[in-house]
Amino acid sequence: xxxxxxxxxxxxxxxxxxxxxxxxxxxxxxxxxxxxxxxxxxxxxxxxxxxxxxxxxxxxxxxxxxxxxxxxxxxxxxxxxxxxxxxxxxxxxxxxxxxxxxxxxxxxxxxxxxxxxxxxxxxxxxxxxxxxxxxxxxxxxxxxxxxxxxxxxxxxxxxxxxxxxxxxxxxxxxxxxxxxxxxxxxxxxxxxxxxxxxxxxxxxxxxxxxxxxxxxxxxxxxxxxxxxxxxxxxxxxxxxxxxxxxxxxxxxxxxxxxxxxxxxxxxxxxxxxxxxxxxxxxxxxxxxxxxxxxxxxxxxxxxxxxxxxxxxxx
Ligand SMILES: Nc1ncnc2c1ncn2[C@@H]1O[C@H](COP(=O)(O)OP(=O)(O)OP(=O)(O)O)[C@@H](O)[C@H]1O
Numbered sequence: 001x002x003x004x005x006x007x008x009x010x011x012x013x014x015x016x017x018x019x020x021x022x023x024x025x026x027x028x029x030x031x032x033x034x035x036x037x038x039x040x041x042x043x044x045x046x047x048x049x050x051x052x053x054x055x056x057x058x059x060x061x062x063x064x065x066x067x068x069x070x071x072x073x074x075x076x077x078x079x080x081x082x083x084x085x086x087x088x089x090x091x092x093x094x095x096x097x098x099x100x101x102x103x104x105x106x107x108x109x110x111x112x113x114x115x116x117x118x119x120x121x122x123x124x125x126x127x128x129x130x131x132x133x134x135x136x137x138x139x140x141x142x143x144x145x146x147x148x149x150x151x152x153x154x155x156x157x158x159x160x161x162x163x164x165x166x167x168x169x170x171x172x173x174x175x176x177x178x179x180x181x182x183x184x185x186x187x188x189x190x191x192x193x194x195x196x197x198x199x200x201x202x203x204x205x206x207x208x209x210x211x212x213x214x215x216x217x218x219x220x221x222x223x224x225x226x227x228x229x230x231x232x233x234x235x236x237x238x239x240x241x242x243x244x245x246x247x248x249x250x251x252x253x254x255x256x257x258x259x260x261x262x263x264x265x266x267x268x269x270x271x272x273x274x275x276x277x278x279x280x281x282x283x284x285x286x287x288x289x290x291x292x293x294x295x296x297x298x299x300x301x302x303x304x305x306x307x308x309x310x311x312x313x314x
Contacts (some may be wrong), residue, residue: 001032001033001083002034002058002062002063002084003033003034003042005059005085006060006083006085010159011037011083013032013081013282014099016205018046018081018099021099021102022056025104025107025108027103027106027107027306034063034066040069041066043072045077046076047195048071048076054077054078054079054106055071055077056078056079056080057078057081058059059081060083060086061084061086061089061128061309064078064128065126070143071303072126072302073303075304076304079105079106079305080102080306082095082097088219089128089213090102090118091215092226093106093112093114093228093305093307094273094307094308095308101142105306106306107305109306110306112229113229113303114301114305115230115231115232115298115299115300115302116128116302116303118295118297118298118299119130119131119282119289120290120295125284125289126284126287126302128213129212129217130209130211130223131211131285131296132282132283133212133276133280133294134164134169134206134207135161135246136217136283137207139160139289161246161247162313164206167206167276167278168276168278169292170275171203171204172273172274172275173269173272174270175269176197177201178197178199180199203237204239207237208236208238208274209222209236210296211223212226212228213227216286217286220262222253224258230268232268232270233268233297234268235268235272236264236265237266239263239268241263263286270293271295271298273293273294274296276292281304302303
């Protein structure tokens with residue numbers, strides 16, 4: 001459990017309720033708290049080695065993803081008690097935020113093997129929500145401080161967003177465009193006819209989001225149709241957006257309303273490579289970890305998670 005995830009009452013005060021809810025479900029758990037400067041992935045790995053039946057994480061997306069990293073390809077599942085601020089991973093998996101209901105899912109739900117994203121085939125660089133290149137990668141370093149209500153940082157983020165220019169990018173998909181296209185914009189339909197057999201293209205874009213699930217960041221519905229178990233990442237290319245359109249779009253997706261916009265091209269692939277003639281950073285789950293070129297790929301069914309029984313995907 002992360003004692004500081006979320007913004008409401010301190011998590012240790014929720015502990016008696018969580019333990020009682022687990023006991024009601026006949027689950028007896030040993031408890032460990034996360035530390036600010038130590039990845040809880042190690043705790044999860046140790047639990048696997050010591051023969052525990054499952055690992056239950058109480059925390060937000062940062063904590064859930066760190067614990068999950070320790071369980072990639074492990075034989076035991078992850079149970080999630082979402083007590084973070086946005087809980088995108090839990091939301092993507094239809095796990096309730098009510099503590100008792102979340103514990104019920106852990107006891108009575110089904111085990112689902114979900115996909116995980118990976119950057120550059122690097123065992124250190126898994127992602128669960130989304131990766132990105134362009135404006136959001138530039139903004140994410142400011143994100144945590146904005147989340148903490150530091151208004152100076154918010155102003156800095158707005159200034160950066162307004163002055164950010166579209167970037168030249170080369171996008172290489174692992175399949176021909178015609179096979180990667182989901183909902184089609186006019187340009188996509190044009191591409192589909194003209195370039196159906198091509199799998200790479202060059203363009204200028206404000207940002208490219210590579211989503212594993214529907215939600216990321218501060219609760220954005222970024223890829224409403226993304227499933228976490230289909231072996232595919234959803235690549236959304238934001239082209240020719242005016243700043244005003246972008247603000248409007250992100251405002252509405254932060255409120256769960258996703259409107260299909262013909263200026264967003266969407267592709268579904270298992271692997272995508274992005275490169276650029278300029279130095280551009282990329283992020284995974286909000287952490288800026290390197291510069292282009294980068295290859296993102298899906299690791300199919302990498303993680304076992306307890307989700308509500310008989311719920312259709314994600
Ligand atoms: N014992 C601790 N004391 C202080 N900070 C901690 C401790 N354990 C973990 N952290 C920090 O908590 C952060 C992760 O928080 P987490 O993402 O779980 O919550 P959140 O930000 O409220 O939720 P969400 O990501 O869903 O919005 C990491 O930055 C980590 O370093």
